[in-house]
Amino acid sequence: MTLGVGGARQDGRVADATPAGYDDGFLGIPVPLPRPVGGARLHDLPYPRFTVLLDPVRRLAAMTGVNIDGATLRDLPRTGEWELDPRVPASDQTGPAVYADNDLDRGHLVRRRDPGWGTVAEARAATEATFSYANAAPQAGAFNQSKELWLGLEDHVLEYADTTDRRVSVFTAPVLAADDPPYRGVGIPRRFFKVAAWASEGEDGMPRLEAAGFVLDQSDLIDDAQGVVAVQRLGAYRTFQVPIADIEALTGVDLGPLVDADVLQPTTLRGEDAWLPLRAADDVVLG
Numbered sequence: 001m002t003l004g005v006g007g008a009r010q011d012g013r014v015a016d017a018t019p020a021g022y023d024d025g026f027l028g029i030p031v032p033l034p035r036p037v038g039g040a041r042l043h044d045l046p047y048p049r050f051t052v053l054l055d056p057v058r059r060l061a062a063m064t065g066v067n068i069d070g071a072t073l074r075d076l077p078r079t080g081e082w083e084l085d086p087r088v089p090a091s092d093q094t095g096p097a098v099y100a101d102n103d104l105d106r107g108h109l110v111r112r113r114d115p116g117w118g119t120v121a122e123a124r125a126a127t128e129a130t131f132s133y134a135n136a137a138p139q140a141g142a143f144n145q146s147k148e149l150w151l152g153l154e155d156h157v158l159e160y161a162d163t164t165d166r167r168v169s170v171f172t173a174p175v176l177a178a179d180d181p182p183y184r185g186v187g188i189p190r191r192f193f194k195v196a197a198w199a200s201e202g203e204d205g206m207p208r209l210e211a212a213g214f215v216l217d218q219s220d221l222i223d224d225a226q227g228v229v230a231v232q233r234l235g236a237y238r239t240f241q242v243p244i245a246d247i248e249a250l251t252g253v254d255l256g257p258l259v260d261a262d263v264l265q266p267t268t269l270r271g272e273d274a275w276l277p278l279r280a281a282d283d284v285v286l287g
Helices: 120-129 145-151 153-163 244-251
Strands: 043-047 050-055 060-069 104-108 136-140 167-174 191-201 207-217 238-241 276-278
Touching: 145 153, 145 207, 145 238, 153 167, 153 191, 191 244, 207 244
Parallel strands: none
Antiparallel strands: 043 050, 050 060, 060 167, 104 136, 167 191, 191 207, 207 238, 238 276
């Protein structure tokens, strides 16, 4: 069940409230939703507790932002069905045809569980809203430890942030590169990025913004040598912790205060040599 304009639902009933979308004051420190530089036209789509900035040319999200209150997260059964968002033309979205009869998954950008907090009704509405095709991107279907690590990064950050109020904001999107291999009218992203942000207490007792950036690389799984996209079963996802400044440069997205809030200490290495390979959650640097 996807929320439509003004909270109207596709079943004709009216939702409890208009989806407010990402809240930039959620952490107690202003963190604006990052946006691509250059002013390209995007569809700004608010849902309960998260927002998707949809690129109508690439037909994929250029950015998503979600607020997570770990103290009131609910473990609800999986409900919801994938649907196009009725607020924008179907031609601006990557719909079911791209995922049919192949090894590509509809990969949630905002995870189903992330906005599922508050009352049961609020949590259920928010988790079901994540099943919008605007919140999906093609990901190689082969499952392995690297992908499992990627999916669990928010949980790891939430656990770390438990020393404060367990509130985290997470920004996730595909890297929309010009040379992504085309498939059924859509460029298949080779990489995805994620930046998690939280507030900690500084030495002066005031809240201080901290953040960590990550990149998932599925290049080794995507083979377009024959002019079609094929998923290599023996390939591997690679997950890295990455300087947030590198993510900004790689994506062309203005990450604002997140760059200076990076907990990853600068090194003498440059470029991808500075990227920290992750094999387990314990490899993540959070402070």
